[in-house]
Amino acid sequence: MRVDIVSIFPEYFAPLDLSLIGRARANGTLRLAVHDLRGWTHDVHRTVDDTPYGGGPGMVMRPEPWGEALDALTPAELPPPRLLVPSPAGVPFTQALAHELAAEPHLLFACGRYEGIDQRVLDHAATRMPVTEVSLGDYVLFGGEVAVLVILEAVTRLLPGVLGNAGSLTEESHAHGLLEAPMYTKPATWRGLPVPEVLRSGDHGRIARWRRDEALVRTGRRRPDMLAGLDPQSLDKRDVAA
Ligand SMILES: N#Cc1c(-c2ccc3cc[nH]c3c2)n[nH]c1N
Numbered sequence: 001m002r003v004d005i006v007s008i009f010p011e012y013f014a015p016l017d018l019s020l021i022g023r024a025r026a027n028g029t030l031r032l033a034v035h036d037l038r039g040w041t042h043d044v045h046r047t048v049d050d051t052p053y054g055g056g057p058g059m060v061m062r063p064e065p066w067g068e069a070l071d072a073l074t075p076a077e078l079p080p081p082r083l084l085v086p087s088p089a090g091v092p093f094t095q096a097l098a099h100e101l102a103a104e105p106h107l108l109f110a111c112g113r114y115e116g117i118d119q120r121v122l123d124h125a126a127t128r129m130p131v132t133e134v135s136l137g138d139y140v141l142f143g144g145e146v147a148v149l150v151i152l153e154a155v156t157r158l159l160p161g162v163l164g165n166a167g168s169l170t171e172e173s174h175a176h177g178l179l180e181a182p183m184y185t186k187p188a189t190w191r192g193l194p195v196p197e198v199l200r201s202g203d204h205g206r207i208a209r210w211r212r213d214e215a216l217v218r219t220g221r222r223r224p225d226m227l228a229g230l231d232p233q234s235l236d237k238r239d240v241a242a
Pocket residue numbers: 085086087088090111112113114115116134135136137138139140141142143144147
């Protein structure tokens with residue numbers, strides 16, 4: 001997968017040299033480049049923002065640098081990337097969207113700052129490539145960089161070979177529409193607290209049932225909205241009894 005990121009704070013992405021993302025870059029699974037938007041400005045102050053038409057607080061990111069940046073990163077001889085624009089007004093970023101993005105050959109992230117990017121940048125880009133405004137959640141950040149770090153981590157861990165134990169992907173929260181069950185490791189008793197006996201029973205059928213029940217109960221208590229969204233086909237009669 002190729003990933004390009006455009007930001008006025010390229011140093012925000014230094015952490016992408018670390019850990020599993022760093023390894024994915026080193027082995028070629030992920031080809032990532034970070035670009036400073038100011039490289040596409042032409043004035044002495046390298047200006048990227050201006051006052052909003054119609055008035056209002058703050059500044060808006062100018063379209064010209066963005067237009068030149070997106071042109072430079074989407075050469076006509078290559079298939080267009082999917083443009084992702086973090087925004088409080090975006091569609092929710094979910095595990096399902098992470099899987100969708102993990103199947104894309106080329107992602108291009110546009111990190112806004114100030115009050116956001118001039119809308120015409122997105123409108124014009126949409127004439128040449130798929131554009132998705134995406135939001136991490138219902139709160140407001142200073143800019144898109146943190147969102148890109150989150151999205152990139154969620155997507156990269158889904159790429160083949162990145163996670164040493166691909167089995168993790170099948171049992172984790174949101175992998176099957178539920179929150180994951182509680183996890184335990186040694187010692188068997190810690191500060192007087194024992195590991196649930198079933199997990200030490202060696203009875204894999206009982207263990208699987210216990211984990212499913214715990215996942216259903218935990219999801220019902222913490223995220224009833226997820227239960228409401230579950231495909232009834234994914235439940236069996238034992239789930240109903242839980
Ligand atoms: N994704 C996302 C966001 C943002 C966000 C994204 C981009 C910019 C550019 C200026 N301010 C921003 C806030 N706030 N909250 C979210 N869930």
